[in-house]
Amino acid sequence: MLKIALRVLLLLAVIVGVFVLWLAWPDTAKLPVEAVAGTRPDITAPRTQTFPTIKVADAIGWPAGKTPVAAAGLKVAAFAEGLDHPRWLYRLPNGDVLVAETNSPPREGGGIQGWVMNLLMGKAGAGIPSANRITLLRDANGDGVAEQRSVFMTGLNSPFGMALMDGQLYIANTDALVRVPYRDGQTRIDAKPETLVKLNPAGNHWARNVIAARDGKSLFVSVGSSSNIAENGMAAEKYRANILQVTPDGGWRIFAAGLRNPVGMALNPVTGNLWTVVNERDMLGSDLAPDYLTQVEFGDHFGWPWYYWGGYRDDRVEPRNPALQEYSKRPDYALGPHVAALGLTFAGDVKLGDRWASGAFVGEHGSWNRKPVSGYKVVYVPFAGNGYPEKAVKPVDVLTGFLDTDGKAMGRPVGVIGDKTGALLVADDVGNKVWRVSVGN
Known part of the structure; x- marks a missing residue:
């Protein structure tokens, strides 16, 4: 009887193992990324x-002498090296560049996806402790390399977005929008930051961005969801998956909602008008759902967690919200599935020629x-004269080569801005560099 029982247990273990393996078997894309873009x-x-x-x-980082690959007619070189997980960039009026050296605070919870991310993000270069620092880079002689560097601010909490408005520098920590007085040319700030608005703790998405509105009287602050599809309940998502509009007196409102993880914002x-790039949901397979670039207007709702891409229902989300379906705004431009679109800036700030x-x-x-x-690249989305992406046009590669021939990441691009000359600066948080893309061969 004992032998029979052991055989039954062994058979059950094999069946359970096969079932778990089947559940966890990776889903392979059936479409190229470009088919889910545009x-x-x-x-x-x-x-x-x-x-x-x-x-x-x-x-793995960059081998000596190795760089990303720029598109034809462009060249790339290091603007700054030896940084500590540089994620975001901001150019001050005098041309100095601020770089947020930052990373996620310790993650808690997050369900199956959170567990997996905690396990694997270190392998992807995202598991190191946050430096919690903003560093100033200055290219005083105009040769395209920041020969001067200074610690600009410390004592922050996973800082990310930065924006200057009316003599105040606003910094989006993971848990609060703070500000300090700033005067042109300053290379260090020791003032204690003033908290303007508290933000919900990190959750699965910790990076908070901030930019000044067109009228110079308010700021936009992006706050991502705490989960994939609100699997911990909507109460945990209060004031998340939003872009908030904040005034200097501390007043705020929800400007737009249903944005799973809006990070990059630009005018x-x-x-x-305000535009943003958004990381969409996971676990619908390798072909869904597309991350996107879109204009955002006051009162917009983009459907998360109930809908994606303007009304496609996610049947995993309960309770359902059928009344929202017809009001879920369709994004303007898909960037492809799971590309993790983070950085955003427009031509004008960047000047790389007619193309x-x-x-x-x-x-x-x-x-x-x-x-x-x-x-794992920087792309360009061509716009028509009306201020919207051109129809039937796919993203164009600007900077590639971040993966080696074995598929390992030498770098990963994040924030993108123009420098004082119009060259494109790219923060690389795995390579610990800021790259500069300019006209040339």
């Missing part, structure tokens, strides 16, 4: 997963849950 992406049927596909590029130079004269530059940090991987 103004009319191919939105296929979801392939719901119990466990996420895991396909993250190991972070369109043609219209002056790149009207459009948006997007830093794609790269997927951790798509097979094969997507992102």
Whole structure:
């Protein structure tokens, strides 16, 4: 009897093991990334997963003498090296560049996806403690290299976005929007930051961005969701998956909602309107759902967690919200599935010649849950004269080569801005560099 019982237990263990392996088997993309990009992406049927596909590029850093690859007619070189996880960039009026050396605070919870991310993000170069520092870079002689560097601010809490308005520098910590007085040319700030608005703790998405509104009287602050599809309940998502509008007296309102993780924000130079890039949901397979670039207007709702891409229902979300479906705004431009679009800036701030004269530059940090991987590059979205992306045009590669021939990540692009000459600066948080892309061969 004992032998029979052991055989039964062994058989059950094998069956359970096969079942778990089947559940966790990575979903392979059936479409190229480009098919799920543009103004009319191919939105296929979801392939719901119990466990996420895991396909993250190991972070190895840049070998000596190696650089990313710039598009034809452009060249790339290091603007600054030896940084500590540089994620975000901001140019001051005198041309100095601030770089947020930062990382996620310790993660707690997050369900299956959170557990997987805690396990694997270190392998992707994102598991190191946050430096909690802003560093100032200055290219005084104009040779395209920051020969001067100083610690600008310390004592912050996973700082990310930075914005100057009316003599105050606003910094988006993970848990609060803070500010300090700033005078032009300053190389260090020792003043204790004043808290303007407290923000909800990190959750799955910790990075908070801030930019000044067109009228110079308010700021936009982006706050990502704490989860994939509100699996911990909507109460945990209060004032998340939002872009907030904040005034200098501490007043605020929800400007737009249903944005799972809006990070990069910029003002369109043609219209002056707010645009953002958004990381969409996971575990619907390697072909869904597309990250996107879109204009955002007051009162917009983009559907998260109930809907994606303007009304496609996510059947995993309970309770359902059928009344929202017809009001879920469709984004303007898909960037492809799981590319992790983070950085955003427009031509005008960046001047790289006629080919790149009207459009948006997007830093794609790269997927951790798509097979094969997507992102890991900087792309350009051409815009028409009306201030919207050109129809039937796919993203154009600007800076590639962040993965080596074995698929390992030498770097991962994040923030993108123009420097004082119009060259494109790219923060690389795995390579610990800031790259400068300029005209030339």
